[in-house]
């Protein structure tokens with residue numbers, strides 16, 4: 398099954414122009430492409446942490462499993478993570494209590510604690526070399542947040558049964574002198590690509606099959622097609638980060654956000670391995686308050702890497718705050734340097750996309766209206782634990798085992814109260830549709846230098862244009878094939894991003910992220926800005 402060495406491997410397969418440290422520091426995880434019709438008990442679509450954990454759990458439970466991945470294993474958002482493995486959720490426990498009540502907030506805590514333990518035990522059981530460490534995590538106030546929020550959160554974590562403590566100081570951050578924090582003891586961190594390699598090896602060893610560069614299409618209750626071949630299955634798990642089997646239902650329950658990461662060298666021993674998070678900018682225009690998340694990772698004999706993330710915005714809407722994508726890194730470096738002055742040269746930078754669910758918790762279970770099609774989505778900034786829970790919960794559903802979290806994570810759940818403002822997000826979506834009639838960012842394709850892209854208006858048409866390094870112009874429709882959103886140019890990851898539900902396309906119009914299933918339609922232009 399492992400790809401034969403005679404076939405070329407494109408180590409650039411990832412969902413953006415910038416390579417994460419994880420992808421850059423590990424061999425691509427590549428298998429053969431599907432080249433024949435096939436039958437299986439369970440078909441899993443998507444080779445990120447959610448799909449691969451599901452494959453591992455099911456094959457371990459004795460089920461016949463085929464996993465298909467249209468890139469390589471980990472080439473989606475999993476390869477762009479920062480891999481904090483934690484039950485300190487990125488929405489507060491006191492908010493979860495408001496939405497779901499105390500009992501269910503405890504379910505959230507229990508399930509994430511279990512996911513963290515599951516990861517640790519699996520790494521030990523499978524002997525996976527992935528730099529896994531148990532480290533303490535510290536949640537501290539963003540300057541815009543109130544002291545009472547931290548106290549409220551501490552009380553809520555205690556009610557949820559978590560072994561948290563309030564500390565008078567934030568370890569290792571002198572710039573936050575005098576500020577207290579909540580300590581979450583014994584959380585986890587690892588090198589995600591090395592972890593995925595370990596899980597993939599175990600899946601294959603136990604008899605599962607993985608095909609890469611194999612794109613699933615036409616998903617039905619009978620299975621799917623991929624690379625022109627038929628895959629028949631009794632159960633189909635769609636673990637594509639955002640579901641590609643559903644046109645509308647799930648996409649009104651979650652919103653795409655772009656988030657940024659820098660990784661800077663820091664002399665070994667200067668900082669203790671830990672996780673740090675602030676509570677997020679309470680004055681942000683976005684419903685999900687952008688927060689900072691920081692950790693350390695092994696680098697070489699002299700340095701560790703300080704990996705710092707944040708500066709989020711809704712996908713395709715960076716300019717609404719007048720902070721273009723590239724400036725997000727500048728802000729992130731400034732914020733990190735102030736708090737961790739030992740940091741030196743920035744060695745890596747990358748960004749990725751997270752799906753923020755309307756009520757803060759992931760959607761894991763049967764796809765609404767389907768009996769044998771299952772989804773894992775709405776991972777939020779907690780996809781390491783949510784993805785792991787996806788595997789655990791779906792395996793229990795498929796094998797008919799009781800599981801205490803099935804109803805809580807059900808994609809069909811009805812949530813009466815939500816965090817933030819649901820109407821605010823809907824209003825934002827409607828505002829994006831107005832982009833049909835607003836002036837676009839460039840007037841003519843002639844304005845584009847090699848390596849640049851943009852959206853051009855030509856009469857009533859919108860064109861996604863990109864000029865490659867050889868000066869060839871590529872032009873496609875800028876109308877998203879999902880539900881008609883107007884795409885925006887992402888200069889940092891060199892992609893066309895849809896602000897509505899987060900579909901993304903390469904410079905040549907190939908779909909990278911769903912829910913859109915098809916590529917952008919090519920448009921020919923005779924000369925710059927003259928459209929046909």
Ligand SMILES: Cc1cc2nc3c(=O)[nH]c(=O)nc-3n(C[C@H](O)[C@H](O)[C@H](O)COP(=O)(O)OP(=O)(O)OC[C@H]3O[C@@H](n4cnc5c(N)ncnc54)[C@H](O)[C@@H]3O)c2cc1C
Nearest residue numbers: 443445447467473474475478479481613749776779780781
């Ligand atoms: C910058 C950043 C930092 C983050 N930090 C953290 C963190 O510290 N802790 C944490 O818990 N979470 C974090 N997250 C979130 C977490 O990384 C993600 O939620 C998680 O990796 C998503 O995993 P997934 O398996 O659902 O999706 P993906 O990894 O995106 O996997 C889905 C896969 O499906 C494939 N696919 C799509 N369509 C098809 C098709 N038609 N056929 C076949 N394959 C298909 C894609 O190629 C992709 O590989 C972060 C995310 C980002 C972007």
Ligand code: FES
Nearest residue numbers: 877879880895898
């Ligand atoms: S992703 Fe839904 S319209 Fe573009």
